[in-house]
Amino acid sequence: MKTKEKNVIEIKESNWSYRKGTILNTKMMTKTEKWFDIKLDDGELGHEPGQFVQVELFGVGEAPISICSSPTKKGSFELTVRAAGRVTNQMHKLEKGDRVYIRGPFGRPFPVKQMFGNDILFVAGGLGIAPLRSLINYVMDNRKDFGKVDILLGCKSPKDMLFYDEVERWGKRMDINFACTVDKGEPDWKGNVGLITTLIPGVNLNPERTYAVVVGPPIMYKFVIAELLKKNIPERHIVLSLERHMKCGMGKCGHCQIDHPKNYYCCKDGPTFTYDEVKESKKL
Amino acid sequence: MKYHILEKKNLDCFIKNLLKKMKVVAPVERGSGNYSFAEISSADEIKCDYVPTILPPKKYFMPQREKIMDFKEDGDVKESCYIDGEKIAVFGVHTCDLSGLQCLNIVFNDKPVDHNFLMRKENLFMIGLECNKYCDEYASCALVNAHLPNGGYDLFLTDIGDKFVINVNTQDGEDFVESIKLPQASAKDMSELEKIREEKKKIFKNEIDVEPSKIPQIFEKSYNSKVWEEVANKCLSCGNCTNVCPTCYCFDMEDTLNLDLKSGERIRKWDSCQFETFARVAGGENFREERSMRQRHRVYRKFKFPVDKFNRFFCTGCGRCSRTCMAGINLKEILVKLAEEVKF
Numbered sequence A: 001m002k003t004k005e006k007n008v009i010e011i012k013e014s015n016w017s018y019r020k021g022t023i024l025n026t027k028m029m030t031k032t033e034k035w036f037d038i039k040l041d042d043g044e045l046g047h048e049p050g051q052f053v054q055v056e057l058f059g060v061g062e063a064p065i066s067i068c069s070s071p072t073k074k075g076s077f078e079l080t081v082r083a084a085g086r087v088t089n090q091m092h093k094l095e096k097g098d099r100v101y102i103r104g105p106f107g108r109p110f111p112v113k114q115m116f117g118n119d120i121l122f123v124a125g126g127l128g129i130a131p132l133r134s135l136i137n138y139v140m141d142n143r144k145d146f147g148k149v150d151i152l153l154g155c156k157s158p159k160d161m162l163f164y165d166e167v168e169r170w171g172k173r174m175d176i177n178f179a180c181t182v183d184k185g186e187p188d189w190k191g192n193v194g195l196i197t198t199l200i201p202g203v204n205l206n207p208e209r210t211y212a213v214v215v216g217p218p219i220m221y222k223f224v225i226a227e228l229l230k231k232n233i234p235e236r237h238i239v240l241s242l243e244r245h246m247k248c249g250m251g252k253c254g255h256c257q258i259d260h261p262k263n264y265y266c267c268k269d270g271p272t273f274t275y276d277e278v279k280e281s282k283k284l
Numbered sequence B: 001m002k003y004h005i006l007e008k009k010n011l012d013c014f015i016k017n018l019l020k021k022m023k024v025v026a027p028v029e030r031g032s033g034n035y036s037f038a039e040i041s042s043a044d045e046i047k048c049d050y051v052p053t054i055l056p057p058k059k060y061f062m063p064q065r066e067k068i069m070d071f072k073e074d075g076d077v078k079e080s081c082y083i084d085g086e087k088i089a090v091f092g093v094h095t096c097d098l099s100g101l102q103c104l105n106i107v108f109n110d111k112p113v114d115h116n117f118l119m120r121k122e123n124l125f126m127i128g129l130e131c132n133k134y135c136d137e138y139a140s141c142a143l144v145n146a147h148l149p150n151g152g153y154d155l156f157l158t159d160i161g162d163k164f165v166i167n168v169n170t171q172d173g174e175d176f177v178e179s180i181k182l183p184q185a186s187a188k189d190m191s192e193l194e195k196i197r198e199e200k201k202k203i204f205k206n207e208i209d210v211e212p213s214k215i216p217q218i219f220e221k222s223y224n225s226k227v228w229e230e231v232a233n234k235c236l237s238c239g240n241c242t243n244v245c246p247t248c249y250c251f252d253m254e255d256t257l258n259l260d261l262k263s264g265e266r267i268r269k270w271d272s273c274q275f276e277t278f279a280r281v282a283g284g285e286n287f288r289e290e291r292s293m294r295q296r297h298r299v300y301r302k303f304k305f306p307v308d309k310f311n312r313f314f315c316t317g318c319g320r321c322s323r324t325c326m327a328g329i330n331l332k333e334i335l336v337k338l339a340e341e342v343k344f
């Protein structure tokens, strides 16, 4: 930190500075979701499953986006962005070769080590598959470290399914049980139709040694958690990833604080929480 | 601890000497019983006997709109972060506001630290001023023990009649009083100061019928209190209470683009948890949709969350939130009602 000119002091290591990278590849996965593969100039992102980055579009703003690739994948990391507003619509215009600017990784990752040696039940609704995929692929790459693995996936319609090719591969693996459902079918859809909650009763699980990792919209949490509790999964074995308005990622701006009697910032204390921690919140 | 003496008739000389070294801001009158911290050029402009200014001096540590970075696109984007390094003396800061600045200092020292705040702090020369009596009926500084000096200043002035006793708290403070050759306080001056402190013990008493040590327990039990609904029925969600609060620091970020469409700025600006959009996300979900939730949140951020995290209240008893509220929401009344409900 030195004086540049009169009255101006430069902050050399600002926490607001960006890590720079280049887009290696993109793909429109659905009408509203675009996938990006990004390589940083300064090497590995250095994240753990469940963390997120703040992506900056200069002149437009920042948005928090989950890292959807596993840290076991080296050389680049992936994001899936739904066009939901100002920043995210603009992000959709980025193409292969474009530069990107990020801060992070931020947030408390999924409690991967506590999960070692346990059965894992993944429940993903809609875009929830994005943060969950960082853990699913981590578990696949370290399959021995875990017990039985179940994946339940729900989305609006077959057209809205994210990571279609990958999901198909999961369906074919013998070391995972995979089921998927859509809210509304289409003529050539042969899978389940109905809410994701309908898949839970059918899962055969040993509640004491199962971790259920659930990511989806607030409304889904309510019903899925009720089903999981019916199966006697302990509250502290139900792991969620919550979404909140975020402006800093550093536990300062206040936007992401959970409406809860305890002091929880979604960006620092989360976004992953156990149900036990946040159950007093009116809306998850 | 070193104590010096400044004759009141020499206050202007004191200010003029400060002005040789830096910009000076102090409480000035704004009409209708309002005061604000503003730049001054002589002691005549200062109002030493003032009720808390409209905005607390946090505006010098964390400006309402603050440039966080400049960026420029030239093939790649380059950003640079800097602050205006101007040295400023803040004269006449009450103990409640010194306490508020200490709260902010704790938050911005928490990792990751906020370089902007910390570097601005380095450039501010803080001169406190003791309240010998209450400013008005909104204050509750004795409740939170902010009616006496507790650090956070370079120099601290106490009015003992026709002179100020100056407590020197830092080397910078010492260097300044030495440079203008202020005499050391005599034994008689010190006994005058003692007398004022004794007198204050009689004047400043816990303003509400609630033991501060019980407050954490009250908040353990008040999350679902009906008081929040009552407060919400009055609240207009204007955000005045948080803007004027010396310990509120929530912010928003804004990118602006210059006309060349290649360069611009990232700005940090004050935000308020009382605004309906504060916790709303794209897609329409709002996590503090109801006013009662937002008011509860504000009060929990003063008496519950910071106690859990930093072991101190983030209320300084300055009374600004109640004084400024158009709907007449009064913080002391909220505390009393919560305590009554919990009944210790």
Ligand SMILES: Cc1cc2nc3c(=O)[nH]c(=O)nc-3n(C[C@H](O)[C@H](O)[C@H](O)COP(=O)(O)OP(=O)(O)OC[C@H]3O[C@@H](n4cnc5c(N)ncnc54)[C@H](O)[C@@H]3O)c2cc1C
Pocket (backbone or CB within 6 Å): A052, A061, A062, A063, A064, A065, A066, A067, A080, A081, A082, A083, A084, A085, A086, A087, A088, A089, A127, A130, A131, A242, A243, A244, A245, A246, A247, A271, B280, B281, B282, B283
């Ligand atoms: C931890 C976390 C992980 C996320 N992961 C993904 C992901 O992998 N893919 C994806 O598409 N979306 C994700 N989101 C949601 C995404 O951040 C929002 O859709 C996005 O911020 C909306 O910004 P916008 O400018 O496009 O929308 P606008 O409605 O124009 O938003 C304006 C501003 O409000 C704030 N804001 C609005 N909505 C949100 C929100 N939902 N979350 C946080 N801040 C918000 C932002 O600061 C934004 O700049 C995630 C959110 C969080 C908190």
Ligand code: FES
Pocket (backbone or CB within 6 Å): A245, A246, A247, A248, A249, A250, A251, A252, A253, A254, A255, A256, A257, A265, A266, A267, A268
């Ligand atoms: S995003 Fe700013 S405090 Fe969490």
